[in-house]
Amino acid sequence: SAGAVASPMILQRSGIGDGNKLSPHGITPVIDNPNVGAHMQDHLGLNYFFKANQPTLNNVLHSWSGRIKLALQYALARRGPMALSVNQCGGYFRSRPDLDRPDQQVYFNPVTYTTTPKGTRTIINTDPFPGFIIGFSPARPTSRGQVQISHADAAAKPLIQPNSLATNQDCQMVIDGAKLCRAFANTESIKQLIDTPFGEDVSQMSEDDMLDDFRKRCGTVFHPVGTCRMGANAKTAVVDHELRVFGVDGLRVVDASVFPNITSANTNAPTMMLAWRAAQLIMESRK
Ligand SMILES: Cc1cc2nc3c(=O)[nH]c(=O)nc-3n(C[C@H](O)[C@H](O)[C@H](O)COP(=O)(O)OP(=O)(O)OC[C@H]3O[C@@H](n4cnc5c(N)ncnc54)[C@H](O)[C@@H]3O)c2cc1C
Incomplete structure:
Protein backbone atom coordinates (compact mmCIF):
# COMPACT_ATOMS: atom_id res chain seq x y z
CA SER A 1 0.00 0.00 0.00
CA ASP A 42 -3.08 10.35 -14.53
CA HIS A 43 -5.31 13.38 -14.93
CA LEU A 44 -3.82 16.61 -16.27
CA GLY A 45 -5.29 20.04 -15.71
CA LEU A 46 -4.97 23.58 -17.03
CA ASN A 47 -6.24 26.98 -15.86
CA TYR A 48 -7.31 30.10 -17.74
CA PHE A 49 -7.06 33.38 -15.81
CA PHE A 50 -9.41 36.36 -15.93
CA LYS A 51 -9.29 39.83 -14.37
CA ALA A 52 -12.70 40.52 -12.86
CA ASN A 53 -14.62 43.75 -12.68
CA GLN A 54 -16.04 42.81 -9.28
CA PRO A 55 -14.27 41.88 -6.02
CA THR A 56 -13.13 38.26 -5.70
CA LEU A 57 -11.20 36.40 -3.01
CA ASN A 58 -8.05 38.19 -4.23
CA ASN A 59 -9.34 41.39 -2.66
CA VAL A 60 -9.41 39.73 0.75
CA LEU A 61 -6.45 37.37 0.48
CA HIS A 62 -3.98 39.92 -0.86
CA SER A 63 -3.67 41.71 2.50
CA TRP A 64 -2.60 40.31 5.86
CA SER A 65 -5.64 41.88 7.52
CA GLY A 66 -7.89 40.05 5.03
CA ARG A 67 -6.13 36.74 5.60
CA ILE A 68 -6.36 37.10 9.37
CA LYS A 69 -10.07 37.91 9.06
CA LEU A 70 -10.70 34.74 7.03
CA ALA A 71 -8.59 32.64 9.40
CA LEU A 72 -10.56 33.94 12.39
CA GLN A 73 -13.86 33.35 10.60
CA TYR A 74 -12.85 29.75 10.08
CA ALA A 75 -11.36 29.27 13.55
CA LEU A 76 -14.37 30.73 15.36
CA ALA A 77 -17.31 29.71 13.17
CA ARG A 78 -15.93 27.07 10.78
CA ARG A 79 -17.35 29.18 7.96
CA GLY A 80 -16.12 31.30 5.07
CA PRO A 81 -13.80 30.55 2.14
CA MET A 82 -11.39 28.56 4.32
CA ALA A 83 -14.18 26.09 5.04
CA LEU A 84 -14.39 25.38 1.30
CA SER A 85 -12.22 23.86 -1.36
CA VAL A 86 -10.35 26.41 -3.48
CA ASN A 87 -12.45 24.97 -6.32
CA GLN A 88 -15.58 26.58 -4.95
CA CYS A 89 -17.61 25.49 -7.91
CA GLY A 90 -17.19 22.86 -10.55
CA GLY A 91 -18.64 19.81 -12.16
CA TYR A 92 -18.57 17.22 -14.88
CA PHE A 93 -19.58 18.15 -18.38
CA ARG A 94 -20.02 16.65 -21.80
CA SER A 95 -17.98 18.83 -24.13
CA ARG A 96 -20.03 17.62 -27.10
CA PRO A 97 -23.74 16.72 -27.11
CA ASP A 98 -23.11 13.39 -28.89
CA LEU A 99 -21.12 12.02 -25.92
CA ASP A 100 -23.00 9.60 -23.69
CA ARG A 101 -21.14 10.61 -20.52
CA PRO A 102 -19.10 13.55 -19.19
CA ASP A 103 -15.57 13.84 -20.52
CA GLN A 104 -14.42 16.99 -18.70
CA GLN A 105 -14.05 18.14 -15.12
CA VAL A 106 -14.33 21.94 -14.94
CA TYR A 107 -13.31 24.14 -12.00
CA PHE A 108 -14.24 27.72 -11.10
CA ASN A 109 -12.00 29.42 -8.55
CA PRO A 110 -12.77 32.96 -7.33
CA VAL A 111 -9.04 33.66 -6.96
CA THR A 112 -5.93 34.07 -9.13
CA TYR A 113 -2.32 33.76 -8.04
CA THR A 114 1.29 33.31 -9.02
CA THR A 115 3.54 30.62 -7.59
CA THR A 116 7.29 30.70 -6.97
CA PRO A 117 9.53 29.08 -9.64
CA LYS A 118 9.95 25.29 -9.74
CA GLY A 119 12.72 24.04 -7.48
CA THR A 120 12.18 26.77 -4.87
CA ARG A 121 9.93 26.74 -1.82
CA THR A 122 6.34 26.94 -3.00
CA ILE A 123 4.73 30.24 -2.05
CA ILE A 124 1.36 31.18 -3.51
CA ASN A 125 0.83 34.93 -3.95
CA THR A 126 -2.66 36.11 -4.76
CA ASP A 127 -2.83 38.81 -7.42
CA PRO A 128 -3.29 42.44 -6.36
CA PHE A 129 -6.45 42.79 -8.50
CA PRO A 130 -9.77 40.92 -8.55
CA GLY A 131 -9.61 37.79 -10.66
CA PHE A 132 -10.91 34.29 -11.17
CA ILE A 133 -9.98 31.03 -12.85
CA ILE A 134 -11.81 28.69 -15.16
CA GLY A 135 -9.88 25.43 -15.35
CA PHE A 136 -10.43 21.99 -16.79
CA SER A 137 -9.15 18.47 -16.65
CA PRO A 138 -9.90 15.87 -19.34
CA ALA A 139 -11.64 13.18 -17.31
CA ARG A 140 -11.01 10.02 -19.30
CA PRO A 141 -7.42 9.95 -20.59
CA THR A 142 -6.38 6.87 -22.51
CA SER A 143 -2.57 7.32 -22.70
CA ARG A 144 -0.49 5.03 -20.52
CA GLY A 145 2.93 5.71 -19.03
CA GLN A 146 5.17 3.83 -16.66
CA VAL A 147 7.10 3.88 -13.38
CA GLN A 148 10.43 2.07 -13.13
CA ILE A 149 13.21 1.97 -10.60
CA SER A 150 16.32 3.94 -11.51
CA HIS A 151 18.55 1.92 -9.18
CA ALA A 152 18.36 -1.10 -6.88
CA ASP A 153 18.89 1.22 -3.90
CA ALA A 154 15.50 1.95 -2.33
CA ALA A 155 16.51 5.58 -1.76
CA ALA A 156 16.96 6.24 -5.50
CA LYS A 157 14.32 8.36 -7.21
CA PRO A 158 11.79 6.71 -9.53
CA LEU A 159 11.82 7.00 -13.30
CA ILE A 160 8.33 8.26 -14.15
CA GLN A 161 7.36 8.48 -17.81
CA PRO A 162 3.77 9.75 -17.94
CA ASN A 163 3.55 9.47 -21.75
CA SER A 164 0.62 11.88 -21.58
CA LEU A 165 -1.29 12.99 -24.70
CA ALA A 166 0.05 10.04 -26.67
CA THR A 167 -3.30 9.22 -28.27
CA ASN A 168 -5.37 11.26 -30.72
CA GLN A 169 -8.35 10.73 -28.44
CA ASP A 170 -6.54 12.44 -25.55
CA CYS A 171 -5.44 15.35 -27.76
CA GLN A 172 -9.02 15.80 -28.98
CA MET A 173 -10.28 15.74 -25.38
CA VAL A 174 -7.90 18.61 -24.57
CA ILE A 175 -9.19 20.68 -27.48
CA ASP A 176 -12.79 19.91 -26.50
CA GLY A 177 -12.10 20.92 -22.89
CA ALA A 178 -10.47 24.19 -23.92
CA LYS A 179 -13.45 24.99 -26.13
CA LEU A 180 -15.79 24.20 -23.27
CA CYS A 181 -13.95 26.69 -21.01
CA ARG A 182 -14.13 29.26 -23.79
CA ALA A 183 -17.87 28.65 -24.07
CA PHE A 184 -18.29 29.15 -20.31
CA ALA A 185 -16.33 32.41 -20.47
CA ASN A 186 -18.65 33.51 -23.27
CA THR A 187 -21.90 32.96 -21.39
CA GLU A 188 -23.77 36.15 -20.50
CA SER A 189 -23.48 35.52 -16.76
CA ILE A 190 -19.69 35.06 -16.80
CA LYS A 191 -18.90 37.51 -19.60
CA GLN A 192 -20.31 40.35 -17.52
CA LEU A 193 -17.80 39.57 -14.73
CA ILE A 194 -14.73 39.62 -16.99
CA ASP A 195 -12.63 42.74 -17.23
CA THR A 196 -10.05 41.05 -19.45
CA PRO A 197 -8.37 37.64 -19.77
CA PHE A 198 -4.74 37.62 -18.66
CA GLY A 199 -2.01 35.11 -19.41
CA GLU A 200 -2.94 32.78 -22.24
CA ASP A 201 -6.23 33.87 -23.80
CA VAL A 202 -8.27 30.87 -24.93
CA SER A 203 -10.68 33.09 -26.87
CA GLN A 204 -7.91 33.85 -29.38
CA MET A 205 -6.65 30.28 -29.85
CA SER A 206 -6.95 27.91 -32.79
CA GLU A 207 -7.31 24.20 -31.99
CA ASP A 208 -3.57 23.73 -32.53
CA ASP A 209 -2.86 26.64 -30.17
CA MET A 210 -5.10 25.06 -27.53
CA LEU A 211 -3.18 21.82 -27.68
CA ASP A 212 0.24 23.56 -27.73
CA ASP A 213 -0.75 25.70 -24.77
CA PHE A 214 -1.95 22.63 -22.85
CA ARG A 215 1.30 20.79 -23.56
CA LYS A 216 3.30 23.79 -22.32
CA ARG A 217 1.35 24.73 -19.22
CA CYS A 218 -0.64 21.72 -18.00
CA GLY A 219 0.20 19.99 -14.75
CA THR A 220 -0.64 16.74 -13.05
CA VAL A 221 -3.74 16.70 -10.86
CA PHE A 222 -1.88 14.09 -8.77
C1 LIG B 1 -1.02 17.18 -3.87
C2 LIG B 1 -2.14 16.17 -4.03
C3 LIG B 1 -3.45 16.62 -4.05
C4 LIG B 1 -4.49 15.70 -4.21
N1 LIG B 1 -5.78 16.15 -4.20
C5 LIG B 1 -6.79 15.27 -4.29
C6 LIG B 1 -8.14 15.71 -4.20
O1 LIG B 1 -8.42 16.89 -4.02
N2 LIG B 1 -9.12 14.77 -4.31
C7 LIG B 1 -8.86 13.45 -4.52
O2 LIG B 1 -9.79 12.65 -4.62
N3 LIG B 1 -7.58 13.02 -4.62
C8 LIG B 1 -6.55 13.88 -4.49
N4 LIG B 1 -5.26 13.45 -4.58
C9 LIG B 1 -5.04 12.03 -4.90
C10 LIG B 1 -5.16 11.14 -3.68
O3 LIG B 1 -4.44 11.69 -2.60
C11 LIG B 1 -4.60 9.75 -4.05
O4 LIG B 1 -5.32 9.22 -5.14
C12 LIG B 1 -4.70 8.78 -2.89
O5 LIG B 1 -4.05 9.29 -1.75
C13 LIG B 1 -4.08 7.47 -3.31
O6 LIG B 1 -4.00 6.63 -2.18
P1 LIG B 1 -2.92 5.50 -2.09
O7 LIG B 1 -3.20 4.74 -0.86
O8 LIG B 1 -2.88 4.77 -3.39
O9 LIG B 1 -1.50 6.24 -1.97
P2 LIG B 1 -0.97 7.27 -0.90
O10 LIG B 1 -2.09 8.07 -0.31
O11 LIG B 1 0.14 8.00 -1.57
O12 LIG B 1 -0.41 6.35 0.28
C14 LIG B 1 0.78 5.65 0.16
C15 LIG B 1 1.49 5.69 1.50
O13 LIG B 1 2.59 4.80 1.47
C16 LIG B 1 3.70 5.42 2.07
N5 LIG B 1 4.91 4.80 1.50
C17 LIG B 1 5.44 4.97 0.27
N6 LIG B 1 6.53 4.22 0.11
C18 LIG B 1 6.69 3.54 1.25
C19 LIG B 1 7.65 2.58 1.68
N7 LIG B 1 8.66 2.19 0.90
N8 LIG B 1 7.52 2.09 2.93
C20 LIG B 1 6.50 2.47 3.73
N9 LIG B 1 5.56 3.37 3.37
C21 LIG B 1 5.66 3.89 2.14
C22 LIG B 1 3.54 6.88 1.73
O14 LIG B 1 4.26 7.69 2.63
C23 LIG B 1 2.04 7.05 1.85
O15 LIG B 1 1.66 7.36 3.16
C24 LIG B 1 -4.20 14.32 -4.39
C25 LIG B 1 -2.88 13.89 -4.36
C26 LIG B 1 -1.85 14.80 -4.17
C27 LIG B 1 -0.43 14.30 -4.12
Whole structure:
Protein backbone atom coordinates (compact mmCIF):
# COMPACT_ATOMS: atom_id res chain seq x y z
CA SER A 1 0.00 0.00 0.00
CA ALA A 2 2.73 2.47 -0.89
CA GLY A 3 0.82 4.25 -3.67
CA ALA A 4 0.95 4.13 -7.45
CA VAL A 5 4.57 5.28 -7.64
CA ALA A 6 6.14 3.37 -4.75
CA SER A 7 4.19 0.07 -4.83
CA PRO A 8 5.47 -1.05 -8.24
CA MET A 9 8.99 -0.08 -7.19
CA ILE A 10 8.78 -2.24 -4.06
CA LEU A 11 7.75 -5.16 -6.28
CA GLN A 12 10.48 -4.39 -8.82
CA ARG A 13 13.20 -4.24 -6.17
CA SER A 14 11.88 -7.57 -4.87
CA GLY A 15 12.38 -9.12 -8.31
CA ILE A 16 8.77 -8.86 -9.50
CA GLY A 17 8.67 -6.87 -12.71
CA ASP A 18 9.96 -6.66 -16.24
CA GLY A 19 12.99 -8.97 -16.19
CA ASN A 20 14.72 -6.99 -18.95
CA LYS A 21 14.49 -3.83 -16.87
CA LEU A 22 15.47 -5.42 -13.54
CA SER A 23 18.60 -7.27 -14.64
CA PRO A 24 20.58 -4.09 -15.53
CA HIS A 25 20.17 -3.04 -11.88
CA GLY A 26 21.63 -6.34 -10.66
CA ILE A 27 18.20 -7.60 -9.56
CA THR A 28 17.46 -11.24 -10.33
CA PRO A 29 13.91 -11.52 -11.67
CA VAL A 30 11.78 -13.79 -9.47
CA ILE A 31 8.57 -13.23 -11.42
CA ASP A 32 8.90 -11.76 -14.88
CA ASN A 33 5.83 -9.55 -15.25
CA PRO A 34 6.23 -6.44 -17.47
CA ASN A 35 2.89 -5.12 -16.23
CA VAL A 36 4.52 -4.06 -12.96
CA GLY A 37 5.02 -0.30 -13.27
CA ALA A 38 3.31 -0.18 -16.67
CA HIS A 39 -0.14 1.18 -17.66
CA MET A 40 0.20 4.34 -15.56
CA GLN A 41 -2.56 6.89 -16.01
CA ASP A 42 -3.08 10.35 -14.53
CA HIS A 43 -5.31 13.38 -14.93
CA LEU A 44 -3.82 16.61 -16.27
CA GLY A 45 -5.29 20.04 -15.71
CA LEU A 46 -4.97 23.58 -17.03
CA ASN A 47 -6.24 26.98 -15.86
CA TYR A 48 -7.31 30.10 -17.74
CA PHE A 49 -7.06 33.38 -15.81
CA PHE A 50 -9.41 36.36 -15.93
CA LYS A 51 -9.29 39.83 -14.37
CA ALA A 52 -12.70 40.52 -12.86
CA ASN A 53 -14.62 43.75 -12.68
CA GLN A 54 -16.04 42.81 -9.28
CA PRO A 55 -14.27 41.88 -6.02
CA THR A 56 -13.13 38.26 -5.70
CA LEU A 57 -11.20 36.40 -3.01
CA ASN A 58 -8.05 38.19 -4.23
CA ASN A 59 -9.34 41.39 -2.66
CA VAL A 60 -9.41 39.73 0.75
CA LEU A 61 -6.45 37.37 0.48
CA HIS A 62 -3.98 39.92 -0.86
CA SER A 63 -3.67 41.71 2.50
CA TRP A 64 -2.60 40.31 5.86
CA SER A 65 -5.64 41.88 7.52
CA GLY A 66 -7.89 40.05 5.03
CA ARG A 67 -6.13 36.74 5.60
CA ILE A 68 -6.36 37.10 9.37
CA LYS A 69 -10.07 37.91 9.06
CA LEU A 70 -10.70 34.74 7.03
CA ALA A 71 -8.59 32.64 9.40
CA LEU A 72 -10.56 33.94 12.39
CA GLN A 73 -13.86 33.35 10.60
CA TYR A 74 -12.85 29.75 10.08
CA ALA A 75 -11.36 29.27 13.55
CA LEU A 76 -14.37 30.73 15.36
CA ALA A 77 -17.31 29.71 13.17
CA ARG A 78 -15.93 27.07 10.78
CA ARG A 79 -17.35 29.18 7.96
CA GLY A 80 -16.12 31.30 5.07
CA PRO A 81 -13.80 30.55 2.14
CA MET A 82 -11.39 28.56 4.32
CA ALA A 83 -14.18 26.09 5.04
CA LEU A 84 -14.39 25.38 1.30
CA SER A 85 -12.22 23.86 -1.36
CA VAL A 86 -10.35 26.41 -3.48
CA ASN A 87 -12.45 24.97 -6.32
CA GLN A 88 -15.58 26.58 -4.95
CA CYS A 89 -17.61 25.49 -7.91
CA GLY A 90 -17.19 22.86 -10.55
CA GLY A 91 -18.64 19.81 -12.16
CA TYR A 92 -18.57 17.22 -14.88
CA PHE A 93 -19.58 18.15 -18.38
CA ARG A 94 -20.02 16.65 -21.80
CA SER A 95 -17.98 18.83 -24.13
CA ARG A 96 -20.03 17.62 -27.10
CA PRO A 97 -23.74 16.72 -27.11
CA ASP A 98 -23.11 13.39 -28.89
CA LEU A 99 -21.12 12.02 -25.92
CA ASP A 100 -23.00 9.60 -23.69
CA ARG A 101 -21.14 10.61 -20.52
CA PRO A 102 -19.10 13.55 -19.19
CA ASP A 103 -15.57 13.84 -20.52
CA GLN A 104 -14.42 16.99 -18.70
CA GLN A 105 -14.05 18.14 -15.12
CA VAL A 106 -14.33 21.94 -14.94
CA TYR A 107 -13.31 24.14 -12.00
CA PHE A 108 -14.24 27.72 -11.10
CA ASN A 109 -12.00 29.42 -8.55
CA PRO A 110 -12.77 32.96 -7.33
CA VAL A 111 -9.04 33.66 -6.96
CA THR A 112 -5.93 34.07 -9.13
CA TYR A 113 -2.32 33.76 -8.04
CA THR A 114 1.29 33.31 -9.02
CA THR A 115 3.54 30.62 -7.59
CA THR A 116 7.29 30.70 -6.97
CA PRO A 117 9.53 29.08 -9.64
CA LYS A 118 9.95 25.29 -9.74
CA GLY A 119 12.72 24.04 -7.48
CA THR A 120 12.18 26.77 -4.87
CA ARG A 121 9.93 26.74 -1.82
CA THR A 122 6.34 26.94 -3.00
CA ILE A 123 4.73 30.24 -2.05
CA ILE A 124 1.36 31.18 -3.51
CA ASN A 125 0.83 34.93 -3.95
CA THR A 126 -2.66 36.11 -4.76
CA ASP A 127 -2.83 38.81 -7.42
CA PRO A 128 -3.29 42.44 -6.36
CA PHE A 129 -6.45 42.79 -8.50
CA PRO A 130 -9.77 40.92 -8.55
CA GLY A 131 -9.61 37.79 -10.66
CA PHE A 132 -10.91 34.29 -11.17
CA ILE A 133 -9.98 31.03 -12.85
CA ILE A 134 -11.81 28.69 -15.16
CA GLY A 135 -9.88 25.43 -15.35
CA PHE A 136 -10.43 21.99 -16.79
CA SER A 137 -9.15 18.47 -16.65
CA PRO A 138 -9.90 15.87 -19.34
CA ALA A 139 -11.64 13.18 -17.31
CA ARG A 140 -11.01 10.02 -19.30
CA PRO A 141 -7.42 9.95 -20.59
CA THR A 142 -6.38 6.87 -22.51
CA SER A 143 -2.57 7.32 -22.70
CA ARG A 144 -0.49 5.03 -20.52
CA GLY A 145 2.93 5.71 -19.03
CA GLN A 146 5.17 3.83 -16.66
CA VAL A 147 7.10 3.88 -13.38
CA GLN A 148 10.43 2.07 -13.13
CA ILE A 149 13.21 1.97 -10.60
CA SER A 150 16.32 3.94 -11.51
CA HIS A 151 18.55 1.92 -9.18
CA ALA A 152 18.36 -1.10 -6.88
CA ASP A 153 18.89 1.22 -3.90
CA ALA A 154 15.50 1.95 -2.33
CA ALA A 155 16.51 5.58 -1.76
CA ALA A 156 16.96 6.24 -5.50
CA LYS A 157 14.32 8.36 -7.21
CA PRO A 158 11.79 6.71 -9.53
CA LEU A 159 11.82 7.00 -13.30
CA ILE A 160 8.33 8.26 -14.15
CA GLN A 161 7.36 8.48 -17.81
CA PRO A 162 3.77 9.75 -17.94
CA ASN A 163 3.55 9.47 -21.75
CA SER A 164 0.62 11.88 -21.58
CA LEU A 165 -1.29 12.99 -24.70
CA ALA A 166 0.05 10.04 -26.67
CA THR A 167 -3.30 9.22 -28.27
CA ASN A 168 -5.37 11.26 -30.72
CA GLN A 169 -8.35 10.73 -28.44
CA ASP A 170 -6.54 12.44 -25.55
CA CYS A 171 -5.44 15.35 -27.76
CA GLN A 172 -9.02 15.80 -28.98
CA MET A 173 -10.28 15.74 -25.38
CA VAL A 174 -7.90 18.61 -24.57
CA ILE A 175 -9.19 20.68 -27.48
CA ASP A 176 -12.79 19.91 -26.50
CA GLY A 177 -12.10 20.92 -22.89
CA ALA A 178 -10.47 24.19 -23.92
CA LYS A 179 -13.45 24.99 -26.13
CA LEU A 180 -15.79 24.20 -23.27
CA CYS A 181 -13.95 26.69 -21.01
CA ARG A 182 -14.13 29.26 -23.79
CA ALA A 183 -17.87 28.65 -24.07
CA PHE A 184 -18.29 29.15 -20.31
CA ALA A 185 -16.33 32.41 -20.47
CA ASN A 186 -18.65 33.51 -23.27
CA THR A 187 -21.90 32.96 -21.39
CA GLU A 188 -23.77 36.15 -20.50
CA SER A 189 -23.48 35.52 -16.76
CA ILE A 190 -19.69 35.06 -16.80
CA LYS A 191 -18.90 37.51 -19.60
CA GLN A 192 -20.31 40.35 -17.52
CA LEU A 193 -17.80 39.57 -14.73
CA ILE A 194 -14.73 39.62 -16.99
CA ASP A 195 -12.63 42.74 -17.23
CA THR A 196 -10.05 41.05 -19.45
CA PRO A 197 -8.37 37.64 -19.77
CA PHE A 198 -4.74 37.62 -18.66
CA GLY A 199 -2.01 35.11 -19.41
CA GLU A 200 -2.94 32.78 -22.24
CA ASP A 201 -6.23 33.87 -23.80
CA VAL A 202 -8.27 30.87 -24.93
CA SER A 203 -10.68 33.09 -26.87
CA GLN A 204 -7.91 33.85 -29.38
CA MET A 205 -6.65 30.28 -29.85
CA SER A 206 -6.95 27.91 -32.79
CA GLU A 207 -7.31 24.20 -31.99
CA ASP A 208 -3.57 23.73 -32.53
CA ASP A 209 -2.86 26.64 -30.17
CA MET A 210 -5.10 25.06 -27.53
CA LEU A 211 -3.18 21.82 -27.68
CA ASP A 212 0.24 23.56 -27.73
CA ASP A 213 -0.75 25.70 -24.77
CA PHE A 214 -1.95 22.63 -22.85
CA ARG A 215 1.30 20.79 -23.56
CA LYS A 216 3.30 23.79 -22.32
CA ARG A 217 1.35 24.73 -19.22
CA CYS A 218 -0.64 21.72 -18.00
CA GLY A 219 0.20 19.99 -14.75
CA THR A 220 -0.64 16.74 -13.05
CA VAL A 221 -3.74 16.70 -10.86
CA PHE A 222 -1.88 14.09 -8.77
CA HIS A 223 -4.03 11.08 -9.64
CA PRO A 224 -1.53 8.40 -10.73
CA VAL A 225 -3.07 4.92 -10.97
CA GLY A 226 -2.72 1.62 -12.80
CA THR A 227 0.91 0.65 -12.16
CA CYS A 228 -0.02 -2.66 -10.48
CA ARG A 229 -3.29 -3.03 -12.27
CA MET A 230 -5.97 -5.60 -11.55
CA GLY A 231 -6.92 -8.05 -14.28
CA ALA A 232 -7.68 -11.58 -15.35
CA ASN A 233 -4.13 -12.93 -15.55
CA ALA A 234 -0.42 -12.11 -15.40
CA LYS A 235 -0.31 -11.51 -19.15
CA THR A 236 -2.20 -8.26 -18.73
CA ALA A 237 -2.13 -7.42 -15.04
CA VAL A 238 -0.28 -7.57 -11.71
CA VAL A 239 -3.04 -8.52 -9.24
CA ASP A 240 -6.20 -10.60 -9.52
CA HIS A 241 -9.74 -9.55 -8.60
CA GLU A 242 -8.93 -10.11 -4.92
CA LEU A 243 -5.81 -7.94 -5.22
CA ARG A 244 -3.42 -10.91 -4.90
CA VAL A 245 -0.15 -10.55 -6.78
CA PHE A 246 -0.02 -13.15 -9.56
CA GLY A 247 2.56 -15.82 -8.80
CA VAL A 248 3.14 -14.95 -5.12
CA ASP A 249 1.29 -16.43 -2.16
CA GLY A 250 0.14 -14.12 0.62
CA LEU A 251 0.92 -10.82 -1.09
CA ARG A 252 -1.67 -8.19 -1.96
CA VAL A 253 -1.43 -4.66 -3.32
CA VAL A 254 -4.04 -2.30 -1.87
CA ASP A 255 -3.83 1.23 -3.23
CA ALA A 256 -4.56 3.29 -6.33
CA SER A 257 -1.96 1.35 -8.33
CA VAL A 258 -4.44 -1.53 -8.81
CA PHE A 259 -7.06 0.53 -10.67
CA PRO A 260 -7.48 -1.11 -14.10
CA ASN A 261 -8.46 2.29 -15.55
CA ILE A 262 -8.34 5.78 -14.16
CA THR A 263 -11.63 6.90 -12.66
CA SER A 264 -13.18 9.89 -14.40
CA ALA A 265 -13.30 11.77 -11.09
CA ASN A 266 -10.75 12.30 -8.32
CA THR A 267 -9.04 9.21 -6.99
CA ASN A 268 -9.11 9.57 -3.20
CA ALA A 269 -12.65 8.29 -2.56
CA PRO A 270 -12.26 5.29 -4.91
CA THR A 271 -9.00 4.41 -3.14
CA MET A 272 -10.80 4.46 0.21
CA MET A 273 -13.56 2.26 -1.23
CA LEU A 274 -10.91 -0.12 -2.49
CA ALA A 275 -9.30 -0.22 0.95
CA TRP A 276 -12.63 -1.11 2.60
CA ARG A 277 -13.20 -3.90 0.10
CA ALA A 278 -9.63 -5.16 0.54
CA ALA A 279 -10.07 -5.26 4.31
CA GLN A 280 -13.19 -7.41 3.82
CA LEU A 281 -11.35 -9.74 1.45
CA ILE A 282 -8.44 -10.14 3.84
CA MET A 283 -10.76 -10.84 6.78
CA GLU A 284 -12.73 -13.39 4.74
CA SER A 285 -9.58 -15.15 3.59
CA ARG A 286 -8.53 -15.66 7.23
CA LYS A 287 -11.77 -17.43 8.26
C1 LIG B 1 -1.02 17.18 -3.87
C2 LIG B 1 -2.14 16.17 -4.03
C3 LIG B 1 -3.45 16.62 -4.05
C4 LIG B 1 -4.49 15.70 -4.21
N1 LIG B 1 -5.78 16.15 -4.20
C5 LIG B 1 -6.79 15.27 -4.29
C6 LIG B 1 -8.14 15.71 -4.20
O1 LIG B 1 -8.42 16.89 -4.02
N2 LIG B 1 -9.12 14.77 -4.31
C7 LIG B 1 -8.86 13.45 -4.52
O2 LIG B 1 -9.79 12.65 -4.62
N3 LIG B 1 -7.58 13.02 -4.62
C8 LIG B 1 -6.55 13.88 -4.49
N4 LIG B 1 -5.26 13.45 -4.58
C9 LIG B 1 -5.04 12.03 -4.90
C10 LIG B 1 -5.16 11.14 -3.68
O3 LIG B 1 -4.44 11.69 -2.60
C11 LIG B 1 -4.60 9.75 -4.05
O4 LIG B 1 -5.32 9.22 -5.14
C12 LIG B 1 -4.70 8.78 -2.89
O5 LIG B 1 -4.05 9.29 -1.75
C13 LIG B 1 -4.08 7.47 -3.31
O6 LIG B 1 -4.00 6.63 -2.18
P1 LIG B 1 -2.92 5.50 -2.09
O7 LIG B 1 -3.20 4.74 -0.86
O8 LIG B 1 -2.88 4.77 -3.39
O9 LIG B 1 -1.50 6.24 -1.97
P2 LIG B 1 -0.97 7.27 -0.90
O10 LIG B 1 -2.09 8.07 -0.31
O11 LIG B 1 0.14 8.00 -1.57
O12 LIG B 1 -0.41 6.35 0.28
C14 LIG B 1 0.78 5.65 0.16
C15 LIG B 1 1.49 5.69 1.50
O13 LIG B 1 2.59 4.80 1.47
C16 LIG B 1 3.70 5.42 2.07
N5 LIG B 1 4.91 4.80 1.50
C17 LIG B 1 5.44 4.97 0.27
N6 LIG B 1 6.53 4.22 0.11
C18 LIG B 1 6.69 3.54 1.25
C19 LIG B 1 7.65 2.58 1.68
N7 LIG B 1 8.66 2.19 0.90
N8 LIG B 1 7.52 2.09 2.93
C20 LIG B 1 6.50 2.47 3.73
N9 LIG B 1 5.56 3.37 3.37
C21 LIG B 1 5.66 3.89 2.14
C22 LIG B 1 3.54 6.88 1.73
O14 LIG B 1 4.26 7.69 2.63
C23 LIG B 1 2.04 7.05 1.85
O15 LIG B 1 1.66 7.36 3.16
C24 LIG B 1 -4.20 14.32 -4.39
C25 LIG B 1 -2.88 13.89 -4.36
C26 LIG B 1 -1.85 14.80 -4.17
C27 LIG B 1 -0.43 14.30 -4.12
